[in-house]
Amino acid sequence: MLFKVEMDVRVPLDYDPARFEALKAAEKARFQELQRAGTWRHIWRVVGQYSNVSIFDVESNAQLHDLLTGLPLYPFMEVKVTALCRHPSSLHDDDR
Amino acid sequence: MLFKVEMDVRVPLDYDPARFEALKAAEKARFQELQRAGTWRHIWRVVGQYSNVSIFDVESNAQLHDLLTGLPLYPFMEVKVTALCRHPSSLHDDDR
Amino acid sequence: MLFKVEMDVRVPLDYDPARFEALKAAEKARFQELQRAGTWRHIWRVVGQYSNVSIFDVESNAQLHDLLTGLPLYPFMEVKVTALCRHPSSLHDDDR
Amino acid sequence: MLFKVEMDVRVPLDYDPARFEALKAAEKARFQELQRAGTWRHIWRVVGQYSNVSIFDVESNAQLHDLLTGLPLYPFMEVKVTALCRHPSSLHDDDR
Amino acid sequence: MLFKVEMDVRVPLDYDPARFEALKAAEKARFQELQRAGTWRHIWRVVGQYSNVSIFDVESNAQLHDLLTGLPLYPFMEVKVTALCRHPSSLHDDDR
Amino acid sequence: MLFKVEMDVRVPLDYDPARFEALKAAEKARFQELQRAGTWRHIWRVVGQYSNVSIFDVESNAQLHDLLTGLPLYPFMEVKVTALCRHPSSLHDDDR
Amino acid sequence: MLFKVEMDVRVPLDYDPARFEALKAAEKARFQELQRAGTWRHIWRVVGQYSNVSIFDVESNAQLHDLLTGLPLYPFMEVKVTALCRHPSSLHDDDR
Amino acid sequence: MLFKVEMDVRVPLDYDPARFEALKAAEKARFQELQRAGTWRHIWRVVGQYSNVSIFDVESNAQLHDLLTGLPLYPFMEVKVTALCRHPSSLHDDDR
Amino acid sequence: MLFKVEMDVRVPLDYDPARFEALKAAEKARFQELQRAGTWRHIWRVVGQYSNVSIFDVESNAQLHDLLTGLPLYPFMEVKVTALCRHPSSLHDDDR
Amino acid sequence: MLFKVEMDVRVPLDYDPARFEALKAAEKARFQELQRAGTWRHIWRVVGQYSNVSIFDVESNAQLHDLLTGLPLYPFMEVKVTALCRHPSSLHDDDR
Numbered sequence: 012m013l014f015k016v017e018m019d020v021r022v023p024l025d026y027d028p029a030r031f032e033a034l035k036a037a038e039k040a041r042f043q044e045l046q047r048a049g050t051w052r053h054i055w056r057v058v059g060q061y062s063n064v065s066i067f068d069v070e071s072n073a074q075l076h077d078l079l080t081g082l083p084l085y086p087f088m089e090v091k092v093t094a095l096c097r098h099p100s101s102l103h104d105d106d107r
Numbered sequence: 108m109l110f111k112v113e114m115d116v117r118v119p120l121d122y123d124p125a126r127f128e129a130l131k132a133a134e135k136a137r138f139q140e141l142q143r144a145g146t147w148r149h150i151w152r153v154v155g156q157y158s159n160v161s162i163f164d165v166e167s168n169a170q171l172h173d174l175l176t177g178l179p180l181y182p183f184m185e186v187k188v189t190a191l192c193r194h195p196s197s198l199h200d201d202d203r
Numbered sequence: 204m205l206f207k208v209e210m211d212v213r214v215p216l217d218y219d220p221a222r223f224e225a226l227k228a229a230e231k232a233r234f235q236e237l238q239r240a241g242t243w244r245h246i247w248r249v250v251g252q253y254s255n256v257s258i259f260d261v262e263s264n265a266q267l268h269d270l271l272t273g274l275p276l277y278p279f280m281e282v283k284v285t286a287l288c289r290h291p292s293s294l295h296d297d298d299r
Numbered sequence: 300m301l302f303k304v305e306m307d308v309r310v311p312l313d314y315d316p317a318r319f320e321a322l323k324a325a326e327k328a329r330f331q332e333l334q335r336a337g338t339w340r341h342i343w344r345v346v347g348q349y350s351n352v353s354i355f356d357v358e359s360n361a362q363l364h365d366l367l368t369g370l371p372l373y374p375f376m377e378v379k380v381t382a383l384c385r386h387p388s389s390l391h392d393d394d395r
Numbered sequence: 396m397l398f399k400v401e402m403d404v405r406v407p408l409d410y411d412p413a414r415f416e417a418l419k420a421a422e423k424a425r426f427q428e429l430q431r432a433g434t435w436r437h438i439w440r441v442v443g444q445y446s447n448v449s450i451f452d453v454e455s456n457a458q459l460h461d462l463l464t465g466l467p468l469y470p471f472m473e474v475k476v477t478a479l480c481r482h483p484s485s486l487h488d489d490d491r
Numbered sequence: 492m493l494f495k496v497e498m499d500v501r502v503p504l505d506y507d508p509a510r511f512e513a514l515k516a517a518e519k520a521r522f523q524e525l526q527r528a529g530t531w532r533h534i535w536r537v538v539g540q541y542s543n544v545s546i547f548d549v550e551s552n553a554q555l556h557d558l559l560t561g562l563p564l565y566p567f568m569e570v571k572v573t574a575l576c577r578h579p580s581s582l583h584d585d586d587r
Numbered sequence: 588m589l590f591k592v593e594m595d596v597r598v599p600l601d602y603d604p605a606r607f608e609a610l611k612a613a614e615k616a617r618f619q620e621l622q623r624a625g626t627w628r629h630i631w632r633v634v635g636q637y638s639n640v641s642i643f644d645v646e647s648n649a650q651l652h653d654l655l656t657g658l659p660l661y662p663f664m665e666v667k668v669t670a671l672c673r674h675p676s677s678l679h680d681d682d683r
Numbered sequence: 684m685l686f687k688v689e690m691d692v693r694v695p696l697d698y699d700p701a702r703f704e705a706l707k708a709a710e711k712a713r714f715q716e717l718q719r720a721g722t723w724r725h726i727w728r729v730v731g732q733y734s735n736v737s738i739f740d741v742e743s744n745a746q747l748h749d750l751l752t753g754l755p756l757y758p759f760m761e762v763k764v765t766a767l768c769r770h771p772s773s774l775h776d777d778d779r
Numbered sequence: 780m781l782f783k784v785e786m787d788v789r790v791p792l793d794y795d796p797a798r799f800e801a802l803k804a805a806e807k808a809r810f811q812e813l814q815r816a817g818t819w820r821h822i823w824r825v826v827g828q829y830s831n832v833s834i835f836d837v838e839s840n841a842q843l844h845d846l847l848t849g850l851p852l853y854p855f856m857e858v859k860v861t862a863l864c865r866h867p868s869s870l871h872d873d874d875r
Numbered sequence: 876m877l878f879k880v881e882m883d884v885r886v887p888l889d890y891d892p893a894r895f896e897a898l899k900a901a902e903k904a905r906f907q908e909l910q911r912a913g914t915w916r917h918i919w920r921v922v923g924q925y926s927n928v929s930i931f932d933v934e935s936n937a938q939l940h941d942l943l944t945g946l947p948l949y950p951f952m953e954v955k956v957t958a959l960c961r962h963p964s965s966l967h968d969d970d971r
Contacts, residue, residue: 055111155284157272384457439578553672743864748864
């Protein structure tokens with residue numbers, strides 16, 4: 012099942028940079044693991060923001076919740092989840 | 108260049124159904140033409156809404172403006188455009 | 204899978220009352236069919252509003268979309284969908 | 300009497316984790332006590348958020364106020380309360 | 396139990412004045428009946444608006460819902476309901 | 492003259508509890524003084540919030556401003572003021 | 588007592604122009620009567636809007652309500668009322 | 684040229700009181716200088732808020748910007764600027 | 780003096796197309812007259828909207844108000860006006 | 876391609892002034908470099924705010940993202956990006 016997830020990252024000005032870089036590296040590794048698994052199907056940067064627009068393909072709401080709240084940068088994020096489904100006009104059966 | 112476009116369709120309760128069906132058919136045809144051309148890369152329905160989330164891949168802002176305002180259902184739409192770009196963590200060079 | 208669905212009904216002041224009553228009867232019949240099937244698990248009135256708060260238990264996002272947009276009163280509704288999941292503290296395995 | 304209560308938990312990034320874990324444990328114990336009593340009838344997680352949607356069944360507004368403001372995590376919560384009542388179309392006399 | 400109810404009346408510019416006056420007279424009669432019963436405890440005009448702030452004292456959420464949705468002017472109203480309770484600092488046991 | 496005043500209290504998580512209790516006691520004493528004087532005519536708790544809805548009966552806007560900004564908890568409050576007047580349908584000449 | 592009143596006028600595209608001109612003339616006459624009386628102390632146009640910002644000097648909330656709701660263009664207005672008082676730093680005792 | 688300027692002052696709870704009093708004294712002195720010069724034509728307190736509504740009469744947008752951003756309390760302010768002009772119905776040529 | 784003006788055009792679905800085309804032609808002629816005069820310095824389309832972002836260079840607030848409210852399409856517009864001034868870092872003395 | 880970019884700068888009250896001045900100097904140098912290159916085509920101050928309205932002329936969304944997120948003051952900014960295009964009524968082919 013498909014969900015649009017919008018993640019907006021807010022880092023306090025005085026947060027320790029080294030600690031944040033470590034979290035970013037962990038986030039990237041986790042993202043790539045999920046991208047390879049096909050769960051995190053798409054990710055795009057929003058121009059001018061520390062934000063992304065993502066498409067997740069999961070088996071259940073619970074799986075999505077666990078994935079999102081387990082992300083290394085989750086404590087810095089505002090997250091917005093929107094349930095999607097295939098569009099009837101699409102020529103692609105698997106436009107995911 | 109990539110853009111997220113969110114289209115929300117509002118049809119007045121007393122709008123002539125036959126006229127609206129004709130516009131919907133024209134919209135579908137135009138959508139599929141643009142999907143085949145690779146310009147309208149993705150489209151998803153938003154669950155419970157007469158709305159879609161789409162990803163466009165265009166050559167310029169002007170091209171996107173002309174495509175959107177020329178859609179048969181455009182006069183019924185609220186449209187929201189967000190400029191996107193490739194995410195640096197993505198494993199896919201062409202995640203569009 | 205569980206979703207909270209909030210439906211807010213807006214009827215134009217000059218809408219034909221007989222026609223609206225017929226749609227309400229159809230809505231009620233459809234609701235009870237889905238309630239019996241266990242799909243529309245809960246429904247409550249919001250005090251002072253022509254609105255309800257509902258819990259749906261569906262197999263997929265697509266099923267929920269089809270159910271909602273097929274409701275007889277759908278053209279009069281503002282609908283808000285929120286994906287839910289079981290709460291880890293709950294004593295009930297099937298709190299749905 | 301039924302109320303929908305939405306609780307959104309915000310934890311400062313630098314809050315002492317041990318202290319927060321103790322509060323969470325107390326919150327869980329209090330929740331289960333109220334769940335067993337039938338007062339906190341339903342609870343669901345909101346996907347991707349540190350938030351829940353709950354249904355309370357209380358004897359009065361005052362009881363609800365005391366329960367909510369007495370929760371161990373209350374100082375971290377944004378709370379939204381909506382008065383509900385039984386829906387006339389429901390087949391269940393006690394859909395609570 | 397106490398509730399603050401805010402009612403905002405919107406009358407279309409072209410609504411038949413005689414018909415509206417009849418509804419207003421019915422509304423006033425119904426209001427005074429409820430005021431005498433002690434159910435509609437307080438009402439105040441909001442300066443510059445066709446709106447009121449009211450305090451209701453009811454036995455249940457369901458009673459409040461039935462009272463509000465049965466008002467003659469209800470189809471013209473935006474209604475906002477807020478659950479209240481006695482304030483612990485008040486010197487009056489029955490500040491209702 | 493009547494005003495609805497809504498006060499929403501926000502206390503930082505790390506504010507010294509003893510200092511806050513002292514301010515609360517001062518607030519309560521000041522409130523009761525104004526309640527006895529008939530200036531602070533009504534106060535109700537908003538269910539689930541650290542907020543109240545109050546009705547003030549003052550001689551002028553300036554008097555209301557001085558009363559509110561002089562409250563011991565004022566620095567912690569978001570305050571919303573709405574000018575009210577007697578409702579023409581009310582049976583009570585002095586519904587204040 | 589002083590109030591800031593912001594009036595925003597919305598005229599439907601198909602409203603009869605002659606009828607509206609008559610209302611505008613009546614509004615202007617009423618305004619000038621109140622301006623001469625010192626009640627409508629100031630009025631300014633908001634650049635680019637069919638709106639004004641006004642300062643009223645009235646004896647009571649009730650007087651302000653009656654003045655505003657009796658304006659010929661009132662049915663076309665969105666009105667926002669804010670209670671003001673003299674500023675302690677002002678050099679003018681009667682800055683009204 | 685006339686502008687409405689709304690200033691909302693937010694002081695952190697733990698800001699040094701002596702330092703803030705010094706800034707307030709400087710603000711008052713600067714205000715009175717501008718009031719005497721006729722630039723800061725009007726100022727009113729908003730009831731219940733640490734806010735004012737002011738009318739400025741300046742020679743240019745740039746002059747207004749320099750005046751506002753140079754105020755001693757500017758770093759504590761949310762500022763909202765609205766361009767105004769004389770109202771055609773006013774009987775006073777110089778209602779400023 | 781410089782102002783950013785954002786114009787959002789809303790045309791009712793059933794508005795007579797020929798009448799609207801005539802207004803559009805008049806709007807274009809008026810725009811070009813003001814563009815040649817240097818008053819309407821810049822105009823850009825907002826992608827996907829029937830909206831523009833414009834920069835006006837006028838002698839006074841009153842001149843801007845008269846220009847905007849006199850536009851042929853003004854009755855269809857939502858207009859937002861923001862006062863601007865030269866930026867101190869700019870290398871161009873006349874970046875208007 | 877053209878974009879409107881609105882930047883709103885928020886500096887914490889207790890941020891080290893010398894450190895902020897150094898960042899401002901770096902921001903100014905970077906701005907002038909981009910202004911000379913024709914990329915940062917226009918910049919204006921918003922009256923009364925620590926904000927600017929800018930027009931960028933870039934080759935791609937990605938270039939704009941890199942420019943904005945690389946600005947020395949970026950960590951202090953709220954940024955809003957709007958895609959623009961040439962207006963068909965403009966007399967200037969290169970109104971950028």
